[in-house]
Amino acid sequence: MIAYIMCFILFLVGLYGVITRRNLIKIAVSLSIMEISTFLFFTLIGYIDGGVAPIVDPTDPVKVYVDPLPQALVLTAIVIGLATTAMLMAVIIRLYRKYGTFDIREIKNLRG
Amino acid sequence: MNPLIPLFVIIPLAGAFLIMIIGRFIEEFNKYFTSLVLLLLTCISFYFLFTTGEKIFVYKVGGWEPINSLPIGIYMVMDGFSVIVVCIINLIGFLSAFYSISYIKRYTAGNYFYALFCLLIGGMNGVVLSGDLFNIFVFLEISVISSYALVAFGVESNELEASFKYQILGGLASFLILFGIGFIYWKTKTLNIADIKASFSSGYNKTTYLFIQILILSGFGLKAAIIPFHAWLPDAHSSAPSPISAMLSGVFIKAVGIYVIIRLFFNMFAISEGMAVLITALGTVSMVIGVFLAIGQWDIKRLLAYHSISQMGYVVMSVGIGMILVSRGTKPEIASLAIAGGLFHLVNHAAFKGLLFLNAGAIEYTIGTRNLKEMGGLAKSMPVTSATSFIASMSISGVPPFNGFFSKLIIIIAAVMAKFYLLAALAVIVSIITLASFLKFQRYAFFNRSNNSKNHNIREVPFPMVFSMVVLSIICVLLSLLVIPEIRDAILTPAINILTDPVKYSTSILVQ
Numbered sequence: 001m002i003a004y005i006m007c008f009i010l011f012l013v014g015l016y017g018v019i020t021r022r023n024l025i026k027i028a029v030s031l032s033i034m035e036i037s038t039f040l041f042f043t044l045i046g047y048i049d050g051g052v053a054p055i056v057d058p059t060d061p062v063k064v065y066v067d068p069l070p071q072a073l074v075l076t077a078i079v080i081g082l083a084t085t086a087m088l089m090a091v092i093i094r095l096y097r098k099y100g101t102f103d104i105r106e107i108k109n110l111r112g
Numbered sequence: 113m114n115p116l117i118p119l120f121v122i123i124p125l126a127g128a129f130l131i132m133i134i135g136r137f138i139e140e141f142n143k144y145f146t147s148l149v150l151l152l153l154t155c156i157s158f159y160f161l162f163t164t165g166e167k168i169f170v171y172k173v174g175g176w177e178p179i180n181s182l183p184i185g186i187y188m189v190m191d192g193f194s195v196i197v198v199c200i201i202n203l204i205g206f207l208s209a210f211y212s213i214s215y216i217k218r219y220t221a222g223n224y225f226y227a228l229f230c231l232l233i234g235g236m237n238g239v240v241l242s243g244d245l246f247n248i249f250v251f252l253e254i255s256v257i258s259s260y261a262l263v264a265f266g267v268e269s270n271e272l273e274a275s276f277k278y279q280i281l282g283g284l285a286s287f288l289i290l291f292g293i294g295f296i297y298w299k300t301k302t303l304n305i306a307d308i309k310a311s312f313s314s315g316y317n318k319t320t321y322l323f324i325q326i327l328i329l330s331g332f333g334l335k336a337a338i339i340p341f342h343a344w345l346p347d348a349h350s351s352a353p354s355p356i357s358a359m360l361s362g363v364f365i366k367a368v369g370i371y372v373i374i375r376l377f378f379n380m381f382a383i384s385e386g387m388a389v390l391i392t393a394l395g396t397v398s399m400v401i402g403v404f405l406a407i408g409q410w411d412i413k414r415l416l417a418y419h420s421i422s423q424m425g426y427v428v429m430s431v432g433i434g435m436i437l438v439s440r441g442t443k444p445e446i447a448s449l450a451i452a453g454g455l456f457h458l459v460n461h462a463a464f465k466g467l468l469f470l471n472a473g474a475i476e477y478t479i480g481t482r483n484l485k486e487m488g489g490l491a492k493s494m495p496v497t498s499a500t501s502f503i504a505s506m507s508i509s510g511v512p513p514f515n516g517f518f519s520k521l522i523i524i525i526a527a528v529m530a531k532f533y534l535l536a537a538l539a540v541i542v543s544i545i546t547l548a549s550f551l552k553f554q555r556y557a558f559f560n561r562s563n564n565s566k567n568h569n570i571r572e573v574p575f576p577m578v579f580s581m582v583v584l585s586i587i588c589v590l591l592s593l594l595v596i597p598e599i600r601d602a603i604l605t606p607a608i609n610i611l612t613d614p615v616k617y618s619t620s621i622l623v624q
Contacts, residue, residue, distance in 0.1 A: 011291070018280065031283050038290045045298045070297065073246055077290060080253045084286070087260050088279050091272055098269045109270050110277075110347045 003044055010037035024092045024102045028085065035081045039074050046070030116156060117171040117188045120198060120241055121251075123149055124234030128227040135223040142226040143213045150206035150233065157199045164195045166606045168617070170243070170624045181622060183304045187243030189621060192606025196455065197240045197371050200462040203587075204362050205233045208355035211470055211580040214573065215355055215477060225265065225353075231258040232359065236367040243621065244303045245293045252289070252335070252368050256282055259360060263352045274347035281344045285334035292327035295320065305380050306621035312382065313615075325387055328376060336369020338428060339398035342421050346405075349420065350413035350482075354473020357413060361420045362466035366458055370424060374431055378438075379610070379617040385439040392432030392535070399425025400538055403545045407552075410484045412472045415553065416465065419508065422542060423461045429539070430454035430523040433530055438612055446529045448608045453522035455604055460515040460591055464507040467584040471501035474573045474581065475557060484553065488560035493570045496578050498558045500585040505554055507588045509547035515591035522595075 014037060017030025046067035054065040092102075099107055127149040135142040160169075169190040176185025190198075209229060216222055235255025242248045260282065264275035297303055299320060300311040312321070330341070337345035349361050377383060377391070402422030409415040431454040437447035474497045475490065476482055491498040507514035510521075520543055527536035572578065593599055610617055 011287075015284075018284065024276070027280060031280065034284070034287050038287050038294070041291065042294050045294060069303075070294075073297075076246075076250060080250065080257075083257050084253070084260075084279070084283055087257055088276075088283070091260075091264055091275050091279065094264070094267055095269075095272045095276060098272060107269075107273055107276075110273055110351075 004041070007037050007040045007044060010034075010040065013037075022104050024095065024104060024107075027104070028088050028092060031088070032081075032085060035085075039077060039081075042070045042074045042077070114169040114171055114190065116160070117169060117190050117241060118173065119156060120153060120202075120237040121188075121234050123153060124230040124237065128230035128234070131223055131227045131230065135226070142223050143209075143216070146209045146226045146229060147206065147213065149230065150202060150209050153202040153233070153237075154199075154206045157195070157202045160190060160195045161199050161603065164190060164192055164606065165602070166192065166609065168610075168620050168624075170621055178622075182302075183307055183622065186247055187304060187306075187621065188241045189243035190241060191617070192610050193375065193455075194240045194371075196459060196603065196607055197367055198237060200459060201233065201236050201240065201363050201367055204462055204466045204584075205229075205359060207466070207580040207584055208358050208470070211358075211473070211577050212353075212355045213576040215353065215473055215577060218477070219265065219353065225262070228258040228262050228265075229356075229359075231255070232262065232364070236364065239368050240371055243305055245296060245305060245308070246303050248372060249286070249289055249293060252372075253286060255364070255368060256286070256335070259348075259356075259364060262356045263348045263360075265353055265356070266351065271351045274344075274351035278344045278348040281334055281341070285331045285341075288327050288334070289331035292324055292331060295324045295327065299324075304621075305376070306618035309380050309615075309618035310622060312380075321381075322387075325377075325381055329373065329387075329391070332369050332373045332376075333394065336365050336373065336424060336428075337398075337421055338369075338394045338424065339401050339421065340394075342398065342402070345421060346414050346417040349417040349469075350411060354413075354469055354476065357417075357473070358466040358469035361417060361469055362462045365420065365424060366427075366462065370427055370458065373428075374611065377435065378612070382614070383435055383439040385436060388432055388435035388439050391435060392429055395425050395428030395430070395432050396535055396538060397425070398422065399429055399542050403542045403549070407545060407549045411482050412475065412484060412553065412557070413469070413482055415484075415549065416468050416472060419546065419549070420461075420465055422546065423457070423465065423508065426520065426523060426539065426542075427454045427458045427461070429535060430457065430526065433527055433532060433535070434612070437530055438614075443530065444612065446526060448605075448612055449522065450526035450530065451608050451611055452600070452604050453519055453526050455607055456522060456594055457516075457519035459594070460507065460519050460588075463584055463587045463591055464504040464514075464516060467500060467504040467581060467588060468508065470577070470581050470584065471497055471504065474577055477573055477577070478570045484556040487557045489558075490570070491558040494558075494572050496572055496581065500581040501558070502554060503585045503588055505550035509550050510543045511547070513589070513592065515588055515594075518592050518595040 014030045014034030021027050048066050051064045051066035054068040131142045171188040173186040232255050235251045238251030260279050264271050300308050334341040349357050406418030430450050434447045434450035507516040510517045524536045524539050
């Protein structure tokens, strides 16, 4: 249970960072922390105490296997997360070239 | 097994790939190929619209049959509700792509534009057709990432800022959705929507269930820009190139936001009255606040973007009223009427909001500004744009012969019959304010005297743009035919039946 709570705290740490940080890069890092906490949560769901990797061994029928599906899902989600992070970084670099700063308080053209 | 269903995802994805490869060698390949691909998809989707009816088509990817009647493969599902949304996506997508043929000359890198456009369409089709939660997430991310890139396509400071804001809030929404999916998998050990429904119906923990519902609602609510989550929408939709604004506002927020909320809350969760009241309240708040935020805007695309929030509020409110009645189990015919009003307005909004954004793009294309104060007198020099935008403005504000009137009328009648008099009154008031706001748009853009001397030698936009606008305005008028009972029975009623019947969706998928 403690692992799940830690994972939720990690999510909140990321959320806190997204809300309070003023540096664009730090916001992106906080977003990645949230992402990682979600992935951790997914892997924890599939984990079974004492389980081994799910490569079925017919000679030992009582062996306990962990759930392989969340692992497959997390792999997919990590790839997606890579794409979003790369996209975000590309936009941040472009923003830096336009404004010459990473401070989000300086970037406020759109209002209303 | 219907082999045509996966084509909606395969063709756009393959199209994006081919555009990047062949587009390098052949100059004009990208624009005509995209339009051709989307025309083909539109034809297939209309074929499905006329053949689906009450049937539910299931395609099992890779041919994985269920074991012990438990689904183990990926399912793609086409039913009465998803077919309507697929038709909207591909039709508006085709018209926007055709419109882009002239419009996109303002930008460089046409190949990237059309490849991202195809990915956007493929992702949205996947979200709508997917039968399990994790694929909804994957396709959602495909379409959302391409929309991030398309919003920033101008790479000026405004576009980049809007895209950054959109990416932060969109990323937050994605993680909330992923968390929700994780919780659902934890509790049910399955990801298939029909199977989750069956698994939940055999008992669940109330607190966890509520937590999952809140996670899913806030995640997809962020994507649909319902009011407390709306901050990104006016920036993103006004900064994108105009055909993309038409796609985002006309289709995107419906396909990845409203559609998934309606689908999951009707067909996956058991509807509880508290959640139904919450959804109705969110819809009403977006309807009212959206229009008040819109009325002070002088940038046409920002004005239209705020009206999108308000009009989506109508849809959510109306579906929410239906949800309340279904959860109480009383007056099923009024519940169907309310849901019919919501779905009808969803279709109508795609047509007229797409058209309005194309008009805004045409104005920007000719005079190079989006500020209403700098326009004027365009009615003489741009007759087609003026006429089509007049039709769209009258549709969105609910003036009788056009489609918006009938859907708003159905929504208001349903609210009155369900004894939600306050909501009916608010719907009427919001409609009047919408009319005022669009009269302002018409007057300043088209009928005022021009105070700008360079506006004298402007001409109508090129043929592809005119064609798309004229077709959409014809659709705007034709859609009012949906109010005739026979046509409504053929198109809207199967969608309503699948939503209001609590077990039809899950049982008919699980037996196939």
